[in-house]
Amino acid sequence: MVETAERTEVQRLQRQAASIALAVAPFGVAFGALAASAGLALWQTVGFSAAVFTGSAQFAAVSVLADGGSAAAAIAAGLLLNARSLAFGVTLAPDLGGPLWRRALESQLMIDEAMAVGTAGSTPRTRRIGYLLGGGGVYLTWNASTVLGAVALPDTGTLVTDLGIDATIPAAFLALLWPRLQDPHQRRVAVVGATITLVAIPLTPPGVPILLAAFAALLPRAPAPADPAGGRP
Secondary structure, eight states: OHHHHHHHHHHHHHHHHHHHHHHTHHHHHHHHHHHHHTTOOHHHHHHHHHHTOOHHHHHHHHHHHHTTOOHHHHHHHHHHHHTHHHHHHHHHGGGSOSOHHHHHHHGGGOSHHHHHHHTTOSSHHHHHHHHHHHHHHHHHHHHHHHHHHHHHOSSHHHHHHHTTGGGHHHHHHHHHHGGGGGSHHHHHHHHHHHHHHHHHTTTSOTTHHHHHHGGGGGOOOOOOOOOTTSSOO
16 A cells, blocks of 8 residues: 555656656757857857756856856856755755765755655655656756757857747746745845846946845845734734
8 A cells, every 4th residue: 555655656756857857948958059159169068067957057157158257257156046955955865865975976966846846755765756856857858958959059149039048047037036026025135136236237247246136135034023912923
């Protein structure tokens, strides 16, 4: 009975992982095209996706380079976006045991999608399976679609704009941001960050505004309203 329940859960996780892997393909194509238009060679683009493997950080870094920003600004932007992986690791660490070499290899898959599928499991075993399915599926799709975008779109400077591929970057970030705007504190952070960015764009080199906007995350939360009875809610 337990084996049947686990098999059913793993099949559900497989379907989730497959759907997510397919969904990221257009973004991989977009990254490949944008990396090529930013002047990266094919081997650099492929190596970037294989080694870094975090879409948002890759988009941010390539966007900074495409706008003429420095390598330091591009790296800093990517590191800021990847900081959330530390929290992912803390959450999933109890389910990803084993020798150090295996954990080091599996940590390469520590992305949002792997976290989402992994935490959908109900036991340590299924959470680990979900993590590997989610991260492994996206890894294969992302790298294959990166090559496709870099190779199959030769006139990237024109096609990126004509096909609207450049719009996938703000659209992807907006999709990640939108659910968080239900929280009043997150809305304040978003407004302050956007304001800092708009003010900094004409005054600072490319890539610096996104670094300055990160300071909005330091905005303290408003104190909880007092309970009419004199306590806290």
